[in-house]
Amino acid sequence: MEKPIKYIGIAGNIGAGKTSLCTMLSKHFNWQVHYEDTDNNPYLMDFYNDMRRWAFNLQIYFLNSRFRQLKTILQGSATVVQDRTIYEDAHIFAPNLHEMGLIEERDFKNYIDLFDNMTTMIEPPDLLIYLRAGIPTLVKHIHERGRDYEGNMSLDYLKKLNKRYEEWIAGYTHGNLLIIDVDDIDFIKNPEDFGMILERVDANLHGLFK
Numbered sequence: 001m002e003k004p005i006k007y008i009g010i011a012g013n014i015g016a017g018k019t020s021l022c023t024m025l026s027k028h029f030n031w032q033v034h035y036e037d038t039d040n041n042p043y044l045m046d047f048y049n050d051m052r053r054w055a056f057n058l059q060i061y062f063l064n065s066r067f068r069q070l071k072t073i074l075q076g077s078a079t080v081v082q083d084r085t086i087y088e089d090a091h092i093f094a095p096n097l098h099e100m101g102l103i104e105e106r107d108f109k110n111y112i113d114l115f116d117n118m119t120t121m122i123e124p125p126d127l128l129i130y131l132r133a134g135i136p137t138l139v140k141h142i143h144e145r146g147r148d149y150e151g152n153m154s155l156d157y158l159k160k161l162n163k164r165y166e167e168w169i170a171g172y173t174h175g176n177l178l179i180i181d182v183d184d185i186d187f188i189k190n191p192e193d194f195g196m197i198l199e200r201v202d203a204n205l206h207g208l209f210k
Contacts, residue, residue: 005126005205007073009085011169012131012182013161014153015141020188021131021197022083028198029079034069036083037062048153055102059094059111063118070122085125087174090115092164100160124174127204132169133182135159178204 008031010018019035026033038044043061047054066086073080090112098108133141138158169179178200185193 004077005079006076007070007123007125008079008081008201009125009128010081010083010131011085011088011128011165013133013138013158013165015138015145015158016131016133017141017182017187018083018131021129022081024187024194025081025198025201029081032078032080034073034080034082037065041065051097051100051102055097056104056107056111059089059097059103060114062093063089063111063115067118067122074123082125085128086115086118086122087124087168088165091168092161096157096160096164125176127176127178127201128172128174129178129180129201130165130169131180131182132165133162135162137183138162176204 008025010022010025012018022033022035025031041058041061043054043058047058063086066082066084066089069082070086073082094103094108094111094115097103098105103111135155135158139155142153169177180197180200185196187194187197
């Protein structure tokens with residue numbers, strides 16, 4: 001008897017296309033979606049206006065939100081696709097802000113200790129899909145969606161995040177991983193590109209639990 005597939009994680013930098021892919025996969029496979037909590041996040045706008053003041057608050061909020069989502073996913077019976085994973089919070093965004101001097105050392109140690117405690121009570125994704133994108137693609141997507149709070153984002157910030165993503169993915173050992181390069185495709189507008197992604201996702205999931 002095959003183990004049921006419960007949890008698909010979509011990872012990638014800001015503007016990589018995670019939310020769009022989550023929506024499209026959920027419709028195709030009839031999965032539920034847990035989106036990243038940006039619309040109701042009380043810290044996001046403040047963070048982009050004053051990163052140093054709000055960085056730690058924002059990261060704690062995202063960590064708690066993602067942990068709550070994971071508990072719901074793992075306790076339920078439905079297959080869920082999640083827009084960004086808890087691992088990205090702890091391995092990419094929080095360390096990057098710490099390196100930039102926007103999160104103090106004691107706060108960062110407290111954050112990592114909290115993350116380590118949380119991850120003893122959760123399971124990694126059955127499949128992690130990483131959307132790999134270069135800076136021009138990220139910038140294009142960010143401009144196209146026109147979120148006001150992302151207007152102050154620097155290229156250096158995106159580059160630092162991309163570097164951390166590549167390092168994290170290179171050492172990812174939690175489970176099955178599918179890397180999709182999105183620089184030369186447009187899965188939103190081109191059905192053939194989306195079809196290619198569906199084939200690769202289906203192939204990965206089909207062989208997971210035999």
